[in-house]
Amino acid sequence: MKTFAEIQAFLTGELEKLDWNRQPVGLYEPIGYILALGGKRIRPALVLLANDMFGGNLKEAAPAALALEVFHNFTLLHDDIMDKAPIRRGKPTVHMKWNDNTAILSGDTMLIEAYKLLAQVPERHLKATLDIFSKTACEICEGQQYDMEFEKRQTVSVPEYMEMIRLKTAVLLGMALQVGAGLADAPKADIEELYQFGINIGLAFQLKDDYLDVYGNEKTFGKAIGGDILCNKKTYMLISALNDAGPETRKELEYWLNNTTDDKAKISAVTGIYNMLQTGGKCEEAMDFYFQKAVANLNRISLIEDKKQELRALAQRLMLRNE
Amino acid sequence: MKTFAEIQAFLTGELEKLDWNRQPVGLYEPIGYILALGGKRIRPALVLLANDMFGGNLKEAAPAALALEVFHNFTLLHDDIMDKAPIRRGKPTVHMKWNDNTAILSGDTMLIEAYKLLAQVPERHLKATLDIFSKTACEICEGQQYDMEFEKRQTVSVPEYMEMIRLKTAVLLGMALQVGAGLADAPKADIEELYQFGINIGLAFQLKDDYLDVYGNEKTFGKAIGGDILCNKKTYMLISALNDAGPETRKELEYWLNNTTDDKAKISAVTGIYNMLQTGGKCEEAMDFYFQKAVANLNRISLIEDKKQELRALAQRLMLRNE
Numbered sequence: 001m002k003t004f005a006e007i008q009a010f011l012t013g014e015l016e017k018l019d020w021n022r023q024p025v026g027l028y029e030p031i032g033y034i035l036a037l038g039g040k041r042i043r044p045a046l047v048l049l050a051n052d053m054f055g056g057n058l059k060e061a062a063p064a065a066l067a068l069e070v071f072h073n074f075t076l077l078h079d080d081i082m083d084k085a086p087i088r089r090g091k092p093t094v095h096m097k098w099n100d101n102t103a104i105l106s107g108d109t110m111l112i113e114a115y116k117l118l119a120q121v122p123e124r125h126l127k128a129t130l131d132i133f134s135k136t137a138c139e140i141c142e143g144q145q146y147d148m149e150f151e152k153r154q155t156v157s158v159p160e161y162m163e164m165i166r167l168k169t170a171v172l173l174g175m176a177l178q179v180g181a182g183l184a185d186a187p188k189a190d191i192e193e194l195y196q197f198g199i200n201i202g203l204a205f206q207l208k209d210d211y212l213d214v215y216g217n218e219k220t221f222g223k224a225i226g227g228d229i230l231c232n233k234k235t236y237m238l239i240s241a242l243n244d245a246g247p248e249t250r251k252e253l254e255y256w257l258n259n260t261t262d263d264k265a266k267i268s269a270v271t272g273i274y275n276m277l278q279t280g281g282k283c284e285e286a287m288d289f290y291f292q293k294a295v296a297n298l299n300r301i302s303l304i305e306d307k308k309q310e311l312r313a314l315a316q317r318l319m320l321r322n323e
Numbered sequence: 324m325k326t327f328a329e330i331q332a333f334l335t336g337e338l339e340k341l342d343w344n345r346q347p348v349g350l351y352e353p354i355g356y357i358l359a360l361g362g363k364r365i366r367p368a369l370v371l372l373a374n375d376m377f378g379g380n381l382k383e384a385a386p387a388a389l390a391l392e393v394f395h396n397f398t399l400l401h402d403d404i405m406d407k408a409p410i411r412r413g414k415p416t417v418h419m420k421w422n423d424n425t426a427i428l429s430g431d432t433m434l435i436e437a438y439k440l441l442a443q444v445p446e447r448h449l450k451a452t453l454d455i456f457s458k459t460a461c462e463i464c465e466g467q468q469y470d471m472e473f474e475k476r477q478t479v480s481v482p483e484y485m486e487m488i489r490l491k492t493a494v495l496l497g498m499a500l501q502v503g504a505g506l507a508d509a510p511k512a513d514i515e516e517l518y519q520f521g522i523n524i525g526l527a528f529q530l531k532d533d534y535l536d537v538y539g540n541e542k543t544f545g546k547a548i549g550g551d552i553l554c555n556k557k558t559y560m561l562i563s564a565l566n567d568a569g570p571e572t573r574k575e576l577e578y579w580l581n582n583t584t585d586d587k588a589k590i591s592a593v594t595g596i597y598n599m600l601q602t603g604g605k606c607e608e609a610m611d612f613y614f615q616k617a618v619a620n621l622n623r624i625s626l627i628e629d630k631k632q633e634l635r636a637l638a639q640r641l642m643l644r645n646e
Contacts, residue, residue: 027468078431082424101405101471104427108401109464111434116457123450130442130453134435141432145350148424 002058004310007048011041014062015069030094030106031113034073037089042318044069046176047183049314050194053307056184063120064129064179070117071133072172074110075140077103082148111137125183132182136175143168150234161239162203170202193297200294201315207287208319210235214271215280220321226267232257236286241279249273291319325381327633330371334364337385338392353417353429354436357396360412365641367392369499370506372637373517376630379507386443387452387502393440394456395495397433398463400426405471434460448506455505459498466491473557484562485526493525516620523617524638530610531642533558537594538603543644549590555580559609564602572596614642 020032044065051061080093095103146164177194343355367388374384403416418426469487500517536551
């Protein structure tokens with residue numbers, strides 16, 4: 001069994017072997033740039049963790065892991081254009097450093113490169129791996145579409161929001177585990193539990209993110225606190241508060257949603273409303289619900305506890321970040 | 324042997340079976356829209372023609388043919404954003420009818436859907452088909468990148484231009500034939516000749532397009548004459564004229580390149596310079612050079628003439644359009 005740290009070290013080495021020093025420079029340089037920005041490499045690590053749990057061959061699973069990392073960064077590249085985001089991991093986004101056209105075309109190339117990597121899995125696994133990869137990739141586009149549509153809608157329900165983040169965020173974690181375990185010929189029932197584990201961890205993880213935007217610690221969260229509040233992002237926090245608010249509180253909340261002049265006052269006022277409605281507690285409750293579901297999925301997997309340790313520990317670290 | 328018309332009728336039926344009536348509507352409706360705009364369906368037809376020539380099974384090759392058509396339309400969708408094109412086949416482009424974000428995301432989905440279709444080829448052909456598809460898809464992105472870079476450069480040489488259109492346009496035709504013949508287990512040497520036939524026809528076809536922008540007949544060409552001239556597009560015509568012009572003619576040509584006030588005068592003056600430099604004749608010569616190479620490729624294929632008839636006739640129709 002490999003530790004998470006060992007897997008991450010292995011991944012860093014494999015990622016560095018990918019050669020983006022290709023012609024035309026204007027197409028491939030942005031790909032090298034975004035992949036070098038780092039990030040936690042959670043998704044490729046999940047492929048390899050799941051593969052290793054079931055005694056797979058890391059070298060065989062590596063191309064699929066890299067495919068997921070390249071794919072994930074492709075989605076970031078295109079999402080950043082759509083969201084007009086200026087900064088990604090503390091550095092200018094590709095469409096800011098270059099331009100929109102470059103970000104579109106380099107992103108397209110990354111999606112194709114992800115499929116090139118995926119095509120390197122052992123041939124007996126190729127069809128199944130491709131099918132779940134493409135299914136998930138479409139779901140992620142659907143999630144991004146819902147996310148953009150929700151931003152323009154008056155009201156969004158909590159179930160609609162949960163379905164959106166399932167598509168936009170959670171299915172990729174589920175698929176990473178599914179692919180990794182599949183390549184190790186894991187039993188079907190275990191693959192399904194792992195997939196659901198990934199979904200549930202993904203949902204819990206996103207809820208934690210929504211929570212930390214309000215109640216996090218700026219230094220360790222890595223983003224400015226209140227960013228979602230300032231852009232009226234329809235997170236679990238806002239959707240839940242709009243749901244729970246009586247007529248007067250709702251009016252006050254809507255007043256602040258329309259206020260774009262005083263950032264500090266807006267963050268403070270909206271946080272005050274969340275406090276009053278106990279939105280944070282509700283978000284934590286939902287988070288814990290999905291986390292417990294994930295733990296139950298992991299418990300049901302037909303392996304000895306030893307084999308599950310790394311994944312269990314990773315899930316806990318993802319949840320316990322109280323940054 | 325199927326005729327080209329029979330193949331197109333079959334393709335129309337298969338394309339109609341693809342269901343874009345899916346949720347979220349905002350994501351899938353633009354895909355149905357662009358695919359319904361029509362076009363000549365040359366690329367999927369080439370897959371099936373090549374397949375049929377070598378006694379393949381049309382039903383088996385159909386998903387690959389559809390994959391190419393969906394992929395080709397994905398490139399149109401994203402190219403139209405990058406080129407800020409308002410009209411495609413007489414209708415508003417997706418980014419105009421909806422918006423840029425929709426065009427980006429629906430385009431991404433089409434690329435994934437193309438891979439979904441491709442994954443339906445018989446499993447023994449999957450790896451090889453995927454590999455040549457992805458290789459070509461990357462080349463097409465490279466071609467688009469060169470095209471955008473050339474528009475910003477002072478000078479582009481004829482060989483640079485030919486390499487750009489090889490990547491942007493020709494390799495997809497070559498790949499279509501390669502995939503179709505490969506799925507019919509054609510001999511390797513024949514597949515290579517067919518691929519080169521596609522490349523050479525693609526180059527000749529693009530040169531014809533460049534020529535017709537100046538000397539075509541508006542009614543049958545389907546686009547306004549002089550469109551390339553008005554936007555200073557670096558076609559074979561302009562590149563060749565800039566190459567051949569003496570200092571004075573060059574000065575005059577550059578004067579008109581900088582003139583954006585009088586469209587009619589600009590088209591007339593630039594056409595006059597092309598006439599003087601005999602640029603049209605040179606373009607036709609180059610076109611004929613590649614067309615003859617394509618014919619030689621076709622001649623070398625180890626099939627009786629009967630089997631080559633449909634492809635030979637199609638190549639001639641593509642070249643003889645004197646619209």
